[in-house]
Amino acid sequence: QVQLVQSGAEVKKPGSSVKVSCKASGITITRQAISWVRQTPGQGLEWMGGIIPIFGKPDNAQKFQDRVTISADESTSTVYMEMSSLRSEDTAMYYCARAREGAFDSWGQGTLVTVSS
């Protein structure tokens, strides 16, 4: 049984950074495709990027290319999403999701990131 457990809610100032973690259990993440998806009332669900740890290099959506870093620590079965230069529009629920044959079949519980001065 795949389970993805994310880190807790964050409140950040504009211009700062946030790092959200996603710890997997029930699987070895080495060959797993783990993505990050965010959800806002205005933009809906947005795929931000993903990583397959064995291949190393993540794939990011162009929109997030300059501000988002996705990484993985196989020793702790944890995938990370770090976003820099936060602005109010980045206030959202952030989810990690595992792709099985491309489809997101397992999701984390979500991490609410609030950006406010």
Add this chain to the structure above:
Amino acid sequence: DIQMTQSPSTLSASVGDRVTITCRASQRVNSWLAWFQQKPGEAPKLLIYKVSSLESGVPSRFSGSGSGTEFTLTINSLQPDDFATYYCQQYNAYPYTFGQGTKLEIK
């Protein structure tokens, strides 16, 4: 980017009804099309993948069909637990993209 457009945005129906939600892609997505159900405060839940494959544990009243750029999700004999928001998503090409959602409400 491939744009995914769902219709309708809101759908009112009664328990026992059969409903259909449509999803149109701005380009062909081959068979790489999924449907999700989301309830308030919860993560999306995979219902259908590869256009018409039913995810394990999902009731058989849910079905998906379509090809190319037009796809449908059908729910037969609506149950109280089915009132939620539904999203389509293409995973044919980066960036993966989602429809804007269809909120299924009780009439």
